[in-house]
Amino acid sequence: MIELENVAYSYGGGELLTDMSLSVPPGSFHFLTGPSGSGKTTFLKLCYGALQATAGHVRLFDRDVRGLGRDDVALLRRKIGVVHQDCQFLDHLPVTENVALPLTVSGQDADGADANLKELLAWVGLTSRADALPPELSGGERQRAALARAVIMSPDVILADEPTGNIDWEMSQRLLTLLVELNRMGKTILVATHDLGLIRAAKAQVQTRVLRISNRRLQMAGADL
Amino acid sequence: MFDLRSTARMLKFDEKADRVVPPTGFTARLTLFSAFAMSFLAVFALALSLAAGRVADRWGEELAQSSTLRISAPAGEVATQTEAALRVLRTTPGIIDARALSTEEQRALLAPWFGSDLPIEDLPLPQLIDIIETDEGYDAAGLRLRLAAEAPAAVLDDHARWRRPLIDAAGRLRLLGWASILLIATATGAMVTLAANAALAANAQVIAVLRLVGAKDTYIASAFVRRFALRALTGAAFGTLTGIVALFLIPAGSDTTGFLTDLSIQGWGWVWVILIPPLSGLVAFFATRFAAGRVLEDLA
Structure with a gap:
């Protein structure tokens, strides 16, 4: 599903990530951890085609990202839901339209979309906030709205970058529950976080694999996680 | 390269797609005003060109087959x-x-x-x-x-001595009118490009979000292109209308009063006037498309 083969990424003359190889099988739940600035976000961006590896190969759904045009990458991205730490919404549109944005841009917002949207907002607990604008949402509500947007196209893979970075423990547990539910539905989950509590809580509920970026390389995390 | 299919897609009205770009006051006003002012000027340039053409034709036709003999x-x-x-x-x-x-x-x-x-x-x-x-x-x-x-005592005046420079001058005036229209179109395109660049740069975050959720470049560009083309069309329609009203305010003259009072649109000339707003919209369409292509390439 997502494969990295001897991938390196350089920026501004320095190598940020080096010699990374990874295969993310369908239905798996991966955590990616490491200190701030270790390159977790860069790694995730390589995984959804927002950045191009400077060496090695990134394959998404058996397609090498290097040879793809921007429109092809856009089509691949529709199969990958992304949740960012800062969420990234269109602040002038209400929650409903932001959550439905992947459907809108892919021209799929026709029959049955409204019902699905309502169901999805209920699932993330945002029914009462459907008409609110993103700046009016709390941190937890923004994260849940971002998760709803990430899954509305029913993608095969969900990538989350520090999804609990700006929210309290209770809200992060709620978000984790949603991610676990998605994984049980067969979705592949990859979460970049330095929140060890979140990883431990997840390990108690589903089978997870924990990776760590250390010294620009990808490693399996130790048994302490 | 020009892609007819993506161009047609960009022209297709899509209310939801148009809403993804937030309204931007400054660039909207700039585009509206530019299109208004340029179309207003275009009406005058067109009237000048058409009037010069009429004068050149008239002088050419009416005076070519006549001479005057003076007995002093x-x-x-x-x-x-x-x-x-x-x-x-x-x-x-x-x-x-x-x-x-x-x-x-x-x-x-x-x-x-x-x-x-x-x-x-x-x-x-x-x-x-x-x-x-x-x-x-x-x-x-x-x-x-x-x-x-x-x-x-007879002195023959075959009109050639004074007619030729007048016809030449009228012909050049006509050319100048069309050159002005071309310059106006180019300036409109340049101004819309600048406004579109500013709008695209100000909406880099919006573009990032759209790309994150899988929007193709054509989709993103369309939202901007349609908006700017519509603004230019609206501004140009008002500018053209104001220009026409201003032309009607020029005092009408008789046949003998000459060129200045003949600055009007007649007959088929109206077709050119009616074409000013859609042509402005078209210029804005391609200018924004060009700007969007460049900015999206830079942001990729």
Whole structure:
């Protein structure tokens, strides 16, 4: 599903990530951890085609990202839901339209979309906030709205970058529950976080694999996680 | 490369797609105003060009087949010399008709300068003879030689001396009008490109979000392109309308009052005027498309 083969990424003359190889099988739940600035976000961006590896190969759904045009990458991205730490919404549109944005841009917002949207907002607990604008949402509500947007196209893979970075423990547990539910539905989950509590809580509920970026390389995390 | 399919997709109205770009006040006003001002100027440039064309055609057609003979002789010899000159003219190949102007006709010619009650009989005015030529015309040099022998007080004016520079000037004025329209279109395109660049740069975050959720470049560009084209179309429609009203406010003149009062749109000229708003929209469409392509490439 997502494969990295001897991938390196350089920026501004320095190598940020080096010699990374990874295969993310369908239905798996991966955590990616490491200190701030270790390159977790860069790694995730390589995984959804927002950045191009400077060496090695990134394959998404058996397609090498290097040879793809921007429109092809856009089509691949529709199969990958992304949740960012800062969420990234269109602040002038209400929650409903932001959550439905992947459907809108892919021209799929026709029959049955409204019902699905309502169901999805209920699932993330945002029914009462459907008409609110993103700046009016709390941190937890923004994260849940971002998760709803990430899954509305029913993608095969969900990538989350520090999804609990700006929210309290209770809200992060709620978000984790949603991610676990998605994984049980067969979705592949990859979460970049330095929140060890979140990883431990997840390990108690589903089978997870924990990776760590250390010294620009990808490693399996130790048994302490 | 020009892609007809993606161009057609961009023109297709899509309310939801148009909503993804937040309204931007500054660039909206800039585009509206630019299109308004440029279309207003385009109406005048067009009117100037069309009026110059009409004048050139009229001077060319009306005066090409006519000449004037002037008899400047002492009062006692005018009638004799006129008769002699008419005889010569009527036997000259290439001349259809030659006719001495009556006192009333000569008064009418002077009326714009001296008024209609001029006592023309008391003035030592030359007798004018109006000559109508065939399409092929006559041999002016040969005629002058014959006139010198038989009516020495006659001076032939075949209009070429003053007509050619006037026709040339009118022709250049017409060209200048079209060149102005071309410059106006280019300036509109440049201004819309600048405004679109500013709007795209200000919405880099919006573009990032759209890309994150899988929007293709065509989709993102379309939202901007449609918006700017519509603004330019609206501004140009108002500018054109205002230009037309301003043209109607120019005092109407008679045939004798000349070029300035003839600055109007007539007949098929209206087709060009009606084309100004859609052409502005089209210029804005391609300018924004060009700007969007460049900015999206830079942001990729």
